[in-house]
Amino acid sequence: MxxxxxxxxxxxxxxxxxPGFGQRGxxxxxxxxxxxxxxxxxxxxxxxxxxxxxxxxxxxxxxxxxxxxxxxxxxxxxxxxxxxxxxxxxxxxxxxxxxxxxxxxIGNAAPQVAFSASLANSGEIYRGPCTDKTLVFKRIFSNTGNAYNENTGIFTAPLNGLYYFSFSTYGYNSHVMGAILMKNAVHQISTYDAPTADGSDTSSNAVVLQLAAGDKVHMELWDNGRVFDNLNGHTTFSGFLLFPM
Missing domain, CATH: 1.20.5 (Single alpha-helices involved in coiled-coils or other helix-helix interfaces)
Incomplete structure (x- = not known):
């Protein structure tokens, strides 16, 4: 406004x-x-x-x-x-x-190590008594890391660590039945059944071992021992790396 x-x-x-307003009369x-x-x-x-x-x-x-x-x-x-x-x-x-x-x-992690095998890869097999008492498990279920040798029956530790091993044995009453888990040719654990009146025996065992790289683990028969296996997998050997150390 x-x-x-x-x-x-x-x-x-x-x-x-x-302009001129006053002049306009x-x-x-x-x-x-x-x-x-x-x-x-x-x-x-x-x-x-x-x-x-x-x-x-x-x-x-x-x-x-x-x-x-x-x-x-x-x-x-x-x-x-x-x-x-x-x-x-x-x-x-x-x-x-x-x-x-x-x-x-992960790329630098410890290798994966695990194996599982049974004694017979075909037919039926009696092992023992024999001079070379090493049990060679031929039927391979798994062998991750290839630490188990199916030709010698020996597991070789690829690195330092704690390892879990288990095994089972089966046999008849005519001989001692069982086996021994050996670490570097030293007895660790075993299964054992003396000859008895019954027809057959079976047993199993397991252990955790501290191994250094290159240590060897395998299974052996007892003196005068014998085990049996077929494709049913009665006599077995398994192991795997728990963790490296």
Whole structure:
């Protein structure tokens, strides 16, 4: 409103100082007033137009201010997201390093070692009595790591660690039935049944041994001993690495 009043006063000032006004005594006063009223109305309309434009400018300025505020808010959110993404990237890089370490650890992990075998790989077999008392288990069920030699019957430790071994023996009453688990040619544990009146005997045993790389483990018969096996797998020998040391 102040703008409008100042504009009207300025225009009216120009209006009433029109040059030569005092010299127009012959002009009809009514015509002159009508012309001036039209001029004033026109000026008022222009003032209204200017005020509307000013309102439009103010509205535009308000929208611009709102847009600036929104852009500032979005920038703040983007900065926050950028920091969060940097944090995620840092954690991702750390996870990738851990995964790589695990891969390297797995790649450098101790070899998997396990075997299981029975005495007979076909038909029926009686082993013993004999001078070479070593039992060679020919029917291989598994031999992960190839630490067991099916030609010699000897298991050779590929690395230092704790190993679990188990075995079972089966035989008839005509001879001593059983076997001895040997570590580097030293008696460790055994199964044993003397000749009896019953028809057959079976037994089993197990042990955990601490072995150094290169130590050898195998099974031997007792003196005058005999065992029996067929494809049913009565006489067996198994072992595996528990963990390296």
């Amino acid at each position: 102040e703008f409008r009043a100042l504009l009207l006063l300025s225009l009216l000032g120009f209006l009433f100082v029109e 012959d002009m009809d006063i009514n015509q002159w007033m009508e012309s001036k009223e039209k001029l004033i109305k026109n000026l008022q309309d222009k003032v209204k137009d200017v005020e509307r434009q000013q309102d439009d400018v103010e509205a535009l300025e308000a929208r611009l201010n709102a847009t600036v505020d929104e852009l500032k808010r979005q920038k703040a959110e983007m900065d926050t997201m950028k920091k969060e993404n940097e944090g995620l990237k840092t954690r991702l890089n750390a996870s990738e390093r851990e995964i790589e370490k695990l891969k390297q650890s």
